Amino acid sequence: MTISIPPSTKNKPERLQPTGWLRYFSFSLDHKVIGIQYLVCGFIFYLIGGALASAIRIELTSPVSDFMARDVYNQVLTLHGTIMIFLWIVPVVNGAFGNYLIPFYVGARDMAFPRLNAVAFWLIPPAGLMLISSYFINGAAQSGWTAYPPLSISTPAAGQIIWIISVLLLGGSSIFGGINFIATILKLRRPGLQLMQLPMYCWAMLGTSILVVLSTPVLAGTLILLSFDIVAHTGFFNPTLGGNVIVYQHLFWFYSHPAVYIMVLPAFGLVSEILPVHSRKPLFGYTTMVYSIMAIVVLGLMVWAHHMFTSGTPPWMRLFFTIATAFIAVPTGIKFFNWVATLWGGRISLNTAILFSCGFIINFVLGGITGVALAQVPFDVHVHDTYFVVAHFHYIVYGGSVFVIFSSIYHWYPKFTGRLLDEKIGRLHFAITFIGFNLCFAPQHWLGLNGMPRRVAEYDPQFTFVNQLSSVGALLMALSTLPFLWNIFYSAFKGPISGDNPWQALTPEWLTSSPPPVENWIGEAPLVTKPYGYGQNAGGEPQSTSEGET
Amino acid sequence: MTSITPLNKSSKQSVSSFSEPPHKEEHADHRLFGLIAFLVADGMTFAGFFAAYLTFKAVNPLLPDAVYELELPLPTLNTILLLISSATFHRAGQALSQTKAKECQKWLLITAGLGFAFLASQMFEYFTLPFGLTDNLYASTFYALTGFHGLHVTLGALMILIIWWQARSPNGRITNENKFPLEAVELYWHFVDGIWVILFIILYLL
Ligand code: HEM
Ligand SMILES: [Cu+2]
Numbered sequence A: 001m002t003i004s005i006p007p008s009t010k011n012k013p014e015r016l017q018p019t020g021w022l023r024y025f026s027f028s029l030d031h032k033v034i035g036i037q038y039l040v041c042g043f044i045f046y047l048i049g050g051a052l053a054s055a056i057r058i059e060l061t062s063p064v065s066d067f068m069a070r071d072v073y074n075q076v077l078t079l080h081g082t083i084m085i086f087l088w089i090v091p092v093v094n095g096a097f098g099n100y101l102i103p104f105y106v107g108a109r110d111m112a113f114p115r116l117n118a119v120a121f122w123l124i125p126p127a128g129l130m131l132i133s134s135y136f137i138n139g140a141a142q143s144g145w146t147a148y149p150p151l152s153i154s155t156p157a158a159g160q161i162i163w164i165i166s167v168l169l170l171g172g173s174s175i176f177g178g179i180n181f182i183a184t185i186l187k188l189r190r191p192g193l194q195l196m197q198l199p200m201y202c203w204a205m206l207g208t209s210i211l212v213v214l215s216t217p218v219l220a221g222t223l224i225l226l227s228f229d230i231v232a233h234t235g236f237f238n239p240t241l242g243g244n245v246i247v248y249q250h251l252f253w254f255y256s257h258p259a260v261y262i263m264v265l266p267a268f269g270l271v272s273e274i275l276p277v278h279s280r281k282p283l284f285g286y287t288t289m290v291y292s293i294m295a296i297v298v299l300g301l302m303v304w305a306h307h308m309f310t311s312g313t314p315p316w317m318r319l320f321f322t323i324a325t326a327f328i329a330v331p332t333g334i335k336f337f338n339w340v341a342t343l344w345g346g347r348i349s350l351n352t353a354i355l356f357s358c359g360f361i362i363n364f365v366l367g368g369i370t371g372v373a374l375a376q377v378p379f380d381v382h383v384h385d386t387y388f389v390v391a392h393f394h395y396i397v398y399g400g401s402v403f404v405i406f407s408s409i410y411h412w413y414p415k416f417t418g419r420l421l422d423e424k425i426g427r428l429h430f431a432i433t434f435i436g437f438n439l440c441f442a443p444q445h446w447l448g449l450n451g452m453p454r455r456v457a458e459y460d461p462q463f464t465f466v467n468q469l470s471s472v473g474a475l476l477m478a479l480s481t482l483p484f485l486w487n488i489f490y491s492a493f494k495g496p497i498s499g500d501n502p503w504q505a506l507t508p509e510w511l512t513s514s515p516p517p518v519e520n521w522i523g524e525a526p527l528v529t530k531p532y533g534y535g536q537n538a539g540g541e542p543q544s545t546s547e548g549e550t
Numbered sequence B: 001m002t003s004i005t006p007l008n009k010s011s012k013q014s015v016s017s018f019s020e021p022p023h024k025e026e027h028a029d030h031r032l033f034g035l036i037a038f039l040v041a042d043g044m045t046f047a048g049f050f051a052a053y054l055t056f057k058a059v060n061p062l063l064p065d066a067v068y069e070l071e072l073p074l075p076t077l078n079t080i081l082l083l084i085s086s087a088t089f090h091r092a093g094q095a096l097s098q099t100k101a102k103e104c105q106k107w108l109l110i111t112a113g114l115g116f117a118f119l120a121s122q123m124f125e126y127f128t129l130p131f132g133l134t135d136n137l138y139a140s141t142f143y144a145l146t147g148f149h150g151l152h153v154t155l156g157a158l159m160i161l162i163i164w165w166q167a168r169s170p171n172g173r174i175t176n177e178n179k180f181p182l183e184a185v186e187l188y189w190h191f192v193d194g195i196w197v198i199l200f201i202i203l204y205l206l
Helices: A020-025 A031-059 A070-106 A114-122 A124-137 A157-187 A200-231 A245-279 A286-300 A315-343 A352-374 A377-383 A387-417 A423-449 A461-494 B023-059 B073-097 B101-128 B137-168 B180-205
Strands: none
Touching: A020 A031, A031 A070, A031 A114, A031 A124, A031 A461, A070 A114, A070 A124, A070 A157, A070 A200, A070 A245, A070 A387, A114 A124, A114 A157, A124 A157, A157 A200, A157 B023, A200 A245, A200 A286, A200 B023, A200 B137, A245 A286, A245 A315, A245 A352, A245 A387, A245 B023, A286 A315, A315 A352, A352 A377, A352 A387, A352 A423, A387 A423, A387 A461, A423 A461, B023 B137, B023 B180, B073 B101, B073 B137, B073 B180, B101 B137, B101 B180, B137 B180
């Protein structure tokens, strides 16, 4: 490895960095290295969380708890949810792609606070390891990813406390990341670049980071109070000591509804980058997209109690939160129509990246529709805490966010490595994932409507067949990772050289070499004022650079 | 292909070959912005606690034999101490701008002193209160809120001592040219004061 010490080191973040493979294991301050660190680390946790999911689905192939004991099932379920949310989707859609792309998009050489950035990443592996190790030490937490009291107070304390500490660390990481993104997007923009010229992912990350900064601290405070209840025997949320469990639910969902947008808004942004490139058309309705994101941010902070319709919420509250939730479907719908309009009449190359993006659009619509249905109190009181809810949010978080993550990996892999992924294997990966996913989760709507509760290891035998169907889907999803893993490893060494800009994309990250040099550009950062200027040859240059359509 | 994009450069090239403007120019001014964003986040933690406390007050009656009574004089004194300390910190900043190093150090020391006086008086209050942490819901929330705030004051007072120490060092770690550490701690200190005023109103006056 080369270590070079430039003349004045005092304020120069990291020229003192290992290069080559080693840098991915170092406290690197390079946003691209940190982005890859987030991505790989997140993917490892995804494999672990996926193994846990497979265990859950194996257990549920029969109506009795034969594969796992009940308390083990609860631990596995809790770990699965926590890992998938806090160690996979949130770090990857925000940390991984945000770190890699945002500095390019604003025309900067790094994030605003590179050191804070590295700290934010390095909080994640220890937090994750700690969380998982709790399973082997004294038993992991058993109260689900929501950690509702009094359940979380009455289950074994050690695992729950470790869970709380891990989530606090991950929340801290998320807040540091959010501050960094806001500062980078608002403050590091290259001279001459206007806000309304930024690629859509910047707006998505700005909105997401605002949500992170406003809502995550509330979760942190709440979990600190919860830990007092567990360790010091205070009674904040303990009804037998005069406490109030509903307050926990309000505070928890004040974070966790925005959290669902923290998981999906960046995915919206990524899709908005990918679709125009592969359909050779400008992003439809840029301005409405921006306003939709901001509307989602504002409304997203005002709908949390739709998770609490069966918690004795008073009628006025039910009314308010039903209406607010219905409103949030409007900007979400606008975005959906904009994506479809972007594809409409485009010269679409049906490669793996766009297949996954289209898969996202389809799944997301289904999840959005069940979401709006769930927001209606008369419906929700029947299906709350059933498999219908499980189906709803998996359509959003897996069918939405995870599909987008895969789409993004296929799209940006050449940027990261300078090599192309294999398209045949990629399409196979997509096909198995799409079929497996729908087979796994579509039947769960039926299960929920017919009254199968969620979070149980045992169920009424009448549900056996449909559960087995769902488990077959899960098996396919597990299998689908194999071609993917093969593809990314094989192509890293043997894949065809992609060239710098294999998709002839116009967004700034492609206007440099692939992989990019340490400070992103040799010489000045290009000024890209029309990141979506595809197919606009009439009426002047679409692009301030001479990069045009081929 | 584009003219401004040098292509095919290996990412592994030696880093020191850059004669770019150093990161310093790009980053220095944004630290205060980052701090403000952080304080917004921190403020949201308090907001969550306040919301919890107010909801408890509104919907959870105290259990029959529970004791929860607060006296006003001491916290009023505490409020005054903190408000004065905000003013003295402001004076320290002014002195620094006028390059009066000695005066700046004096005001910093006074501010830290006021901070520690606040903490001492808060401790005294804790020991004289008729209820403990786990006695009842209001008591627990009271200690959680004041304790979390006290933690902020402790950190702040320590940071003031650190910048006081740095301001004293002869080669001038903190000068009119390098004001950021002082400005940052000052902003934080005003924030902690502001939180106290809200806390005082909600816990003691409402
Ligand atoms: C169209 C917008 C959406 C609406 C109207 C909506 C509505 C709802 C409602 C009412 C519930 C509560 C159901 C119940 O517990 O009885 C719910 C649950 C859930 N939603 Fe959505 N949702 C929407 C979008 C999303 C998105 C974008 C995500 C994630 C990226 C998401 C993730 C979740 C999760 C994780 C739960 C279950 C939480 C739990 O109890 O563990 N939803 N949704
Ligand atoms: Cu929600």
